[in-house]
Amino acid sequence: MPSAGPGRRTLLALAGAGLATPALAQGKFPDRPIRLIVPWPPGGSADAQLRSMAEIAGRSLGQNVVVENRSGASGTMGAMHLATQARPDGYTISQMHLSIIRRPFIVRTPPWDPVNDFTHIIGLCGWMFGIAVKADGPIKSWADYLAYARANPGRLTYATSGIATTNHLAMEEIAAREKIDIVHVPYRASNESAVAVASGEVMSVADSSAWAPLVEGGQLRLICVWTPERSKRFPDAPTLKELGYDMVVTSPYGLSGPKGMDPGVVRVLHDALKAALFDPANERVREQFDMPLEYYDTAAYRDFVARRAQYEKAMAERLNLRID
Known part of the structure; x- marks a missing residue:
């Protein structure tokens, strides 16, 4: 069989390059707006941080990154959309x-495999969680909180952003x-949970720092x-470690897309999102909400999700956690 000539070898090399990044070979990515689903109502810390990133990343990408709020189901509506409806083209x-x-x-x-049913793009940051009570209520400190709970079994209420969230499980522990x-x-x-405490609907909130403006405004006490x-x-609020609990809870989060995204598209998104993060x-915005930086590149973030999935599986089995 005759060997391929220079022209044929060039064509084969070009064909191979096209197969390596099919989405990018078909045209520049992105060529239309990208949708970023925030699975919380507007106004919270994650919503503010992600909206800021969307605006900044959109400028470097040359296309708008449009934020769509889909709240409910303990913040899992975005994941449900990725796993069941979104196309793996990088636009959601x-x-x-x-x-x-x-x-x-x-x-x-x-409803999904957390490691294999998504394309994990980048790790971003975490939350500052804390417990706040009504400023003019009977509880002034953590010692008061425990004393009230012991003296009034079943009467001390606490609000969170959903069942089986990280902060809910920390409170159960x-x-x-x-x-x-x-x-x-x-x-x-x-x-919403912070406002509920300020209005007297519940006695305390155990959640991320959306309570901060109400603490600074004097309605709540941290x-x-x-x-x-x-x-x-x-600075006056002690950490859980200071209170005798070997616990640090920051709940790192990132951004992901549907399963099967093109690596070239993932790289474009990662680079734009990383620049926006920093x-x-x-x-x-992160300083405003005291959100700790938890950056992971694409490979490291996928590894983080895989390791965390094993941890969450073991915890669920140990605590016999079920919500249905």
């Missing part, structure tokens, strides 16, 4: 957080350690934070 992405990774292990029929009976009241989002060290913004404008 959504927040990936620990409740999404945990969900298959706490329901009877798993604390309650089990302290042998106290407290009542969980789930809301759709952290800003009695502890769940970060490794005290918050510079709220942009001073986004840094200011």
